[in-house]
Structure formats: structure tokens, C-alpha cells
Amino acid sequence: MAVSKQDVLAALAKLSSPDGRALTDGRVLSDVVVSDGKVFFSLTVDAAAVKAWEPVRKRAEDAVRSLPGVQSALVALTAERAPGAARPTQAAQRAQPHARAAHPADKVQPGIPGVEAVIAVASGKGGVGKSTTAVNLALGLRDLGLKVGMLDADIYGPSLPKLLAVREKPQTIGGTRLKPIDRYGLSVMSIGFLIDEETPMIWRGPMVMSAITQMLRDVEWGNLDVMVVDMPPGTGDAQLTMAQQVPLKGAVIVSTPQDLALIDARRGVAMFKRVNVPVLGVVENMSYFLCPTCGTRSDIFGHGGAQKEAERLGVPFLGEVPLHMSIREKSDAGLPVVATVPDGDHARIYRDIAGKVLAQLRGGAGGRAAPRIVIEA
Numbered sequence: 001m002a003v004s005k006q007d008v009l010a011a012l013a014k015l016s017s018p019d020g021r022a023l024t025d026g027r028v029l030s031d032v033v034v035s036d037g038k039v040f041f042s043l044t045v046d047a048a049a050v051k052a053w054e055p056v057r058k059r060a061e062d063a064v065r066s067l068p069g070v071q072s073a074l075v076a077l078t079a080e081r082a083p084g085a086a087r088p089t090q091a092a093q094r095a096q097p098h099a100r101a102a103h104p105a106d107k108v109q110p111g112i113p114g115v116e117a118v119i120a121v122a123s124g125k126g127g128v129g130k131s132t133t134a135v136n137l138a139l140g141l142r143d144l145g146l147k148v149g150m151l152d153a154d155i156y157g158p159s160l161p162k163l164l165a166v167r168e169k170p171q172t173i174g175g176t177r178l179k180p181i182d183r184y185g186l187s188v189m190s191i192g193f194l195i196d197e198e199t200p201m202i203w204r205g206p207m208v209m210s211a212i213t214q215m216l217r218d219v220e221w222g223n224l225d226v227m228v229v230d231m232p233p234g235t236g237d238a239q240l241t242m243a244q245q246v247p248l249k250g251a252v253i254v255s256t257p258q259d260l261a262l263i264d265a266r267r268g269v270a271m272f273k274r275v276n277v278p279v280l281g282v283v284e285n286m287s288y289f290l291c292p293t294c295g296t297r298s299d300i301f302g303h304g305g306a307q308k309e310a311e312r313l314g315v316p317f318l319g320e321v322p323l324h325m326s327i328r329e330k331s332d333a334g335l336p337v338v339a340t341v342p343d344g345d346h347a348r349i350y351r352d353i354a355g356k357v358l359a360q361l362r363g364g365a366g367g368r369a370a371p372r373i374v375i376e377a
């Protein structure tokens, strides 16, 4: 029997908030997303009352889970600071991993226990090959001997289920924490593992942040040298907040060589600078076309633009990846080239890029004790 939103709301109406009101009365409840037996919603509460709310969050999750037809339930607690209220201290935020202040001014991001460095792969523009680059970069870092994880932060259009051909659901540990999926030696998590590919992702602001927070903090990542985060495309408010939400050591910007993409890449660099995240470098994707039959090289989009742009912006240039049928075919079939054709030219290119990223992390921009996240008023 399929569970409906009304069933979920009816179950939640029986639960009380810490102040005794029904959970559905207090205007704390976000929209309830029900998709194919999976239920997701958030409770937006005052940061000062988070401790009192945590058992309610748990009860809500348990109540929804016990409804017939529910396969999984994820209830996130999002903290909101009342105007003029004291800012929660960093220690308090650490003690309350679900507590997230709503305003960027309050974002003080603790690292993720066991994870050495979190890096973002981002682009100003969609469709430039960011996810393909992120996956192959992660595998390149794996080939350098690192323990690597991947987080798909593109909750509007998660790519990792497809790019890594993941069809299974993550297991839970102790009913609340999720185990990442292991693929090609990478520990991977994507909202797409929990919600079906065809489901349109409609998220409200606080839900976006709690989904990302939960994927960062409520997943048993274990010890990782690097976590590669596939960011949603663009440089709007949502991306900016996300850049602040994730404790980043650095960012890699992917661009194609066209002028328009480069303008967007520039915005991407500016966005990370604005939030004090070091830009580890720029990758030019679909840089040139090598004819598979005659070997002739064509610079379809006037290659080299990203390198010039990187120089102009004073950020490292990490390399160029050709536009190639096998990259597309392999990527879209869930067989990334670095894992499946490790001796090929493309794998070598991605490994070179990974080497440069690592050098940046260790000795370059990311090696400095850079502030992780900016605090903007």
C-alpha cells in the first residue's frame, strides 16, 4: 500500500512539540515530500531549543517509519536563530550537529570527523562536465593512494547514481546513520540513492541545507583523506549557501573553453573567493576534439580559454580534458574511464589533474591554514 502525504501528516498530528502543541500546529513543519515510499521533511526550530527538539525529531522519524508502505524516513532538524538572539557558539554547534543557523552570518562549519580535506568540484554553468570530472578526479586521487569519498551535493539533479551505476539503497547503521556505497574503492553518497531518479526534486530552502548537512554528518564516512563534493551548477544564492554549508578546503572549477562558459567560471571563482575557500584550480573540459579515426585534433570551441582565464584570475590551471566519445559513453554508462580504462590517455589526464589538485592541497592554496568558511554579515 502506498503511503500518502496525508497519512504522514495524520501520524505527525499525534505527536507533540516540546511546548505541548501538536507537531502539525506549530509552523515548524516543512512541506512533506513523499516519493515512492520514501518520506522527507524538516522541522525548523529555534536554535536555543534544539536539545528539546531532538527527541521529537526522532519520534517523528520513528512514527513515519512505522507507517505501512514507508520504506525510509528522513527528518531533519533545522535551527533558526531568533532575531537579536545570541549567536550559538561553535562548541554548541558541534555538540548539536543538527543545529544549523539559518543565516550565513552564523555559519561556522566544523570539519567532518575522520575526513582530512573536503574539496568541491563546481562550475558556474550547467552541463560543462562537472560531475564527470568530479568522478574521474576522485578516482585519480584514489590512484594516488588516497582514501577518497564522494558526496553528490547536487540535490536537484543528482548524477552519481548514473555515473557510478548505483542502484542499491544505502544501508543504515543503528537505524539512523547511513553507510556510504562503495564503488571502485570510493565511499559514495547521493540523495539520488534515496529518492528515485525520475522524481522531480522540489526542495524548500531549509530542506536543502538539512539534506546536505545530513549527508555530510549523518553518514558513516569513516577515515577519508579527501572527500570530493559534486556541487550543483551555478553561482546563485543556493550554491553560495552550499559553499558555506560544506567545510571546504578548496574548490576545483570546471569550465568549457567558450567565452560564455568562461564568464560563468569567473563567477564561480569569485563565489569561492567570497566565502574564503581557496580555488585549487580550473579544469578545461571538452577542451579539444581528437578524431578517433584520423587522430586529427580540432579546437572546436577555441581551446585554451580556461588556461588564460585561470592566469588572469591568478588561480592554477589544472589541465585540459578532450571532448571524446569514450568519456561520454563510459561516463553515462556508469563506467568512468579512470576506473575502467586505467591505462588509457584519458585516465592519465585525470590522474595528472588529481596530482595537481593534491599538490595544491598539500603545499599550495589549500595547504595554508585557510579559514574554512567565511562568516559574512
Ligand SMILES: Nc1ncnc2c1ncn2[C@@H]1O[C@H](COP(=O)(O)OP(=O)(O)OP(=O)(O)O)[C@@H](O)[C@H]1O
Binding pocket: 123, 125, 126, 127, 128, 129, 130, 131, 132, 133, 154, 157, 159, 233, 285, 286, 321, 322, 323, 324, 325, 327, 328, 329, 331, 332
Ligand atoms: N570530456 C568529455 N567528453 C565527452 N563528453 C563529456 C565530457 N565531459 C562530460 N561529458 C558528457 O557531457 C554531459 C554532461 O556532463 P556532466 O553530467 O558531467 O556535466 P555537469 O556539469 O555535471 O552537468 P549538470 O550541470 O547537469 O550537473 C554528459 O553526457 C557527459 O558524459
Ligand SMILES: [Mg+2]
Binding pocket: 130, 131, 132, 154, 159, 230
Ligand atoms: Mg552534474
